[in-house]
Amino acid sequence: MQRTEDGQTVKLADYQPTDFILRGVKMTLMLFEGYADVSTRLTLERRQGVLADAPLNLDGDELVLESIAVDGLTLEPSRYEATPESLKVTGLPEVGPFELAIETRIVPEQNSKLMGLYRSNGIWCTQCEAEGFRRITYFLDRPDVLAPYLVRIEADKAAAPVLLSNGNPVDSGDLEGGRHYAVWDDPFNKPSYLFAVVAGDLDLLPDEFVTMSGRTVTLGIYTEKGRAAQAAYAMDALKRSMAWDERRFGREYDLDVFNVVAIADFNMGAMENKGLNVFNHKYVLLDPDIATDTDYAGVETVIAHEYFHNWTGNRITCRDWFQLCLKEGLTVYRDQEFSADERERTVQRIGSVRRLKAHQFPEDQGPLQHPVRPSEYREINNFYTATVYDKGAELVRMIATLLGEAGFRAGMDLYFDRHDGEAATIEAFVACFEDATGTDLSQFALWYSQAGTPTLTVTEQWDADQRRHAVTLRQSLSKGAAGTGTEPMVLPLRFGLVGGNGEDSDAEGHVTGGAELKDDLIVLNGTEATVTFTGLADRPYLSVLRDFSAPVTLAHEQSEAARIALARLDPNLFNRWRALDDLLANGLTEAGRRPLGDATPPLGAPVIEALLASAGDDSLDPAFRAQALAMPGEADIARQIAENVDPDRVHEVVEAARLAIGTKGLAIFERLRGSLAPDAAFSPDAASAGRRALANAALGYLSAARGEPSDALAQYETAGNMTDRLGALAILVHRFPGAEGTEAALGDFYRRFEADDLVLDKWFALQAAAPYHGAVETVARLAEHPRFTMRNPNRVRALVGTFAAGNQVGFHRADGAGYHFVADKLAELDRINPQIAARIATTFRAWRSFEASRRTKLAETLRQLSEIKGLSKDLQDIVDRSLK
Ligand code: ARG
Ligand code: ZN
8 A cells, every 4th residue: 555755644645556466365374383474475466557677666574585486596695675564576577476574583472462363362363454464474465466365374282272264264284393284275366355264273163054045064162171062042043133134135055165264363353354253352252150141242243244244245255455345344233133133123233322422422523533434544453443344334324214124125136246256445335326226325425525514403393373394404514524514415314193093194295495205204415404394283393313324413303291202202212211311421521520529419300200101111122122221421421511521510410410310210110020030041132132131221310229238149149141241240339438338348259250251351351441630540550450451452441441441431531540550551552553553542632521630630741741752653643642
């Protein structure tokens, strides 16, 4: 990829294909204790029209060149220039293919960045997306360079009885000295970021899947020794994903084997390497004693996501990293749809929207804002963001909404047909939907290039004489959104006019201004439009943006009474939830703006009654009722307050609201506790999980109202699964910190689970999230705990990440101690694993929204970080952009 003059910024506008075409890759990796020898043979050919003396420029990262040869002849030193970051070769053949052989020696044991080839608990494994392959060998390490790979792995048989790579296994055997080898052949053209190798002493959970055309695929999930049984749910999710992609998108798996490996030290959730997905073991290993319902849902989603990449990402990949949303946004959309089909659609949608608002909205509304398709970057790893993933998925969802189910499927079919085997662009993707349906999506495509969350303002006017209701819609994008334009976009808005009987009216609508009306969809494509509905008997309740059909901030001037009515009546269940959520958020936001100590109740009695009516309504799905009872997050309220935020005040109003709801609803919560007693046998299905979620929500309110820990203690002691155990422990640690039972339970939890790193992460995270000023000291003490390590990303995220992002009160303590603690840890972590340091550092981005004293301290901390000598490109980029 081209870097500009300053050697830093990569720009979309500078895209150029490579001068050389890669025809094939043959690799041998010889793994030894303390080092690995990598020999690579690349078949290359100068592209037609490229100057005869143009050199070949290969990427590297911390590499040492051992040898280099062209067509079997070792090159004179004058023919090449090698640095750790690059290899330039001159004098290469003008026409026809040639073979370039390169040898490098690397040290996986010292690779603490966990990019390239590294070791995790003795297991050799790789992570190559985005630019990790260049840490293994010199290469054209960019996604538009596709080739088939033949990979031979050699290792000590006792240390690594299992040797895996992409594709199908074609050969294996023993070698001298207790060593052995395996050869893997991946016939599908792929970019280097999808390369993978795993070697180690692993256990296997085997299975198989028969595809829709009747081919049998051998499935395997590899785990640490003794844990294969804990992969059973992941295996089940994998087979359901394979069947779903056939049913829903007509996509069949293509290789003879599909392997998944669970690894303890992993920078992200998982990776879709062709035929060999590598996972953070958090998203594979489960059983009811160690995992919560949330963990089960996470495994299902991530297994599905990585599997779906086989078509959206691998068979069709990205031309360059600016197109990342082409695979990620689309694949998130696909995994969301899978979960909606497998679980409960509305509840899943509520979860996705909560996530969008918690992670993407703050990103889109702060200094790290960028378009779904960025136009430049300094460090690509910093663009695996909520905007690319989650807003990217919303864009695909809007296309589906605009085109309807059949039109969307036709566009997807064309995309698979037209671009299979290619490295594609967003333009190519959008064109498929245009061509398949004859729709012009050029204005819609602005969603990919314009950053920021649009605000949708909705006002209503009821004309009682004419029995007419006028709805005015206006969109605006805050000015200068990262300099990317503020043109009106296409907003598909699902809506209904709800009558007092709880039914949607079929009143005729008439549009003036920039919109189109089709059934229950208003497509706003101008700045403003008014839709006038006639023939209404009574004033309707307007239910707009149903199912969150566009990722906007909704400013709907609607009375509290109308929201309360919709919370009860709306036939669209998602919007019933949103009505309640808005009532809570509005009350908390308004109260949060008043000074600390102000005792005005944040929620009025009618709001609490509406919430309790839903909570107590047994005709509604328990999972839905649990969602309704879940308070908006403190960070979310802070974002809505927008300026001069005092996190102590936000926490105070949330607690006041919780107490008020608990007190008023005591009888309902007691009844729910009784009627939702745990099932004798644990089942992870969505309905059972929903009942547990509602029971635990009730426990939270009950404990708040009673002001004492005995209910939570009782549940902790008798819990038959991790969901109930952790639910109880969270209440104890977060609400009853001094209580005798709390310390005992926390100690008990540690002793019970200390052997299991995944559960220990929960123990660290729970304490890191405890909403007290003293949390800084607790977290600092835990950072000295023998089980804390900076080398395991899950552990760092559990302690430092949770404290920084999930503890508003502790992190933002007025004296700045939380900021200093996190900054110190980041400086230390940056030397070990810059990617994780940069990710956690994004929590500082909201600095402008706080009251003056915290604002100053946050900015000061960022500035100090930015001035550290030798900071990684990853962390420097986040810090610099945050300060902008
Ligand atoms: N492609 C992986 C996924 O499915 C994530 C890779 C993240 N890579 C990174 N360098 N942050 O979503
Ligand atoms: Zn992905």
